[in-house]
Amino acid sequence: MKKSLWTFGTREVVFAAIGAALYGVLSYATNLLQIPGAGNVSLRPAVAIPMFFGVAFGPIVGFLSGAIGNILSDLLSGYGFWPWWDLGNGLMALVPGLIYLSIKDFRSWGDLLKAEGMVVLGVALGMGVASLSEIWVSGIDLATAISLNFVPAFITNVINGLILVPILMVAYSAIVARSGR
Amino acid sequence: MLVSFSYRPRHSFIERFDPRARWIMSLALLFSIVLFWDIRILSFFFVLSILQVFLARLTWQETRRAWLFILVLSTMMILVNTIITGGGTIGGVISGGKPLLQFQLKIPVTGWIIHYVLTRERVWFALAQFLRIISIGSLFLVIPFTMDPRKYGVTFRGIGLPDKLAFTMDLAFRFIPTLARDFQITLDAQRARGYEVEKIEGNLFTRIRRMAPLFVPVTMNAILAGEDITNAMDLRCFGLKKRTWVESLKYQEIDYLMIGISILILVGSLLLRFVFHTGDFWFPM
Known part of the structure; x- marks a missing residue:
């Protein structure tokens, strides 16, 4: 069957739900385990999950995994709803999903590097949109939005994505080989 | 690992409403709040949001983490933005103004001199910002605790x-x-x-x-x-x-009432802002 970038069928519904639930549970679990970060940078490695789901299942799955996953993570932790950050998390995973159709081999250096590049772009766009929304919502200036919101979120998310997305891609290649999808 | 949602039935007044009506109200209030910088109008929304928290029968113990998150985040943003970088935002703080505190700081080694002035306007803007963030934060804070997943x-x-x-x-x-x-x-x-x-x-x-x-x-x-x-x-x-x-x-009469009031508030806010041009940054002279 020919793949399409913007299909939203049963498969996409299921994997978007799984991606979102994984993102929510793993964020909550790593919070609970109190994994030490460096200085005041907290570790939230689960952000790599929606990015990987974007690469593996397409941009819609990536977007929904990121957006709904962030809602779930905030719900589990009791932080309330922050819709513009949910949107940012969705965009962060949608961008890597744009290369979904061009991935031929999840183990090849070329495809891994492509995914890495899209992770950086995705985090820049997603966290950029969420941070700039704070200007509109909280009335902060651009300098504050960049220094206080964008830079910490961008650095931690990009590091998490760059390290964990390729690891997940290589692991997923075994499933692809087995299932023939 | 036990994963549990923060929701439990509290039989509170807020839980009587249909969740759809509550979402419509929260979104209408969010879009209304972000229209204003006038502290008098923001105080009205602040009271509404806090009232919702009380009507939800939430205890400090269960919401402590969320409150701390909102308070730390808002305090950091306000400190950096209004007090340090000067608050030149879309809120349009008047430049200059009446100084409340000013001092000069000489940085050792570099010899740079920082001339810091904290004006009355900046402090009022910080307060408006605080009311705005807390109103929005508490508006959505209630949802995970009072809405059945x-x-x-x-x-x-x-x-x-x-x-x-x-x-x-x-x-x-x-x-x-x-x-x-x-x-x-x-x-x-x-x-x-x-x-x-x-x-x-x-x-x-x-x-x-x-x-x-x-x-x-x-x-x-x-x-x-x-x-x-x-x-x-x-x-x-x-x-x-x-x-x-x-x-x-199923919508009940009380839900239609809530939706009606929410729409009225949103339309009223839009009229105030774009027809009567009210709601810009204001502070008592």
């Missing part, structure tokens, strides 16, 4: 989201306990092999990389299960017809 799917469907999107949300909620159990099993299995998650050492990169033994098995197991779930749903012709939901929602 089983009803999110049908609620978003009721608001107008497509069936598949609403079902994705519903399904995600259903997967949480299973995935939390899988995570705990994986964690225990890895610990039995000598993996010590609490003692992960090394630099930031090493610490993240060492999360892989937990993340990879849980994710790959979930994907394999997902293939079976997709097949099962396809066999049951998922998505071919309009979906029905186990939970059903």
Whole structure:
């Protein structure tokens, strides 16, 4: 069957739900385990999950995994709803999903590097949109939005994505080989 | 690992409303709040938001974490923005103004001199900003504690989201306990092999990389299960017809009243802002 970038069928519904639930549970679990970060940078490695789901299942799955996953993570932790950050998390995973159709081999250096590049772009766009929304919502200036919101979120998310997305891609290649999808 | 939602039935006044009506109210108030910088108008929204918290019967103990998160975040933003960088925002703080505090600071070695002035206007703007952030934060803080997670799917469907999107949300909620159990099993299995998650050492990169033994098995197991779930749903012709939901929602008179008032507030705010040009930054002279 020919793949399409913007299909939203049963498969996409299921994997978007799984991606979102994984993102929510793993964020909550790593919070609970109190994994030490460096200085005041907290570790939230689960952000790599929606990015990987974007690469593996397409941009819609990536977007929904990121957006709904962030809602779930905030719900589990009791932080309330922050819709513009949910949107940012969705965009962060949608961008890597744009290369979904061009991935031929999840183990090849070329495809891994492509995914890495899209992770950086995705985090820049997603966290950029969420941070700039704070200007509109909280009335902060651009300098504050960049220094206080964008830079910490961008650095931690990009590091998490760059390290964990390729690891997940290589692991997923075994499933692809087995299932023939 | 026990994963539980913050929701429990409290039989509060807020829970009497239909979740759809509550979402419509929250979004209408959000879009109204962000229109204003006038502290008098913001105070009205602040009172409404705080009233909702009280009507939800939430205790400090259960919401402490969320409040601390909102307070720390807002305080940091306000300190950096209004007090340090000067608050030149879309709120339009008047430049200059009456100084409340001023001093000069000479930085050793570089010899740079910082001339700091804190004006009355900046302080009032900081207060307006604080009211705005707290109003928005408390407006949405109530939702996880007072809205039944089983009803999110049908609620978003009721608001107008497509069936598949609403079902994705519903399904995600259903997967949480299973995935939390899988995570705990994986964690225990890895610990039995000598993996010590609490003692992960090394630099930031090493610490993240060492999360892989937990993340990879849980994710790959979930994907394999997902293939079976997709097949099962396809066999049951998922998505071919309009979906029905186990939970059903029905608007009551009280919900129509809430929606009506919310729309009235939003329309009133839009009129105030764009027709009467009221609501810019204001402070008592």
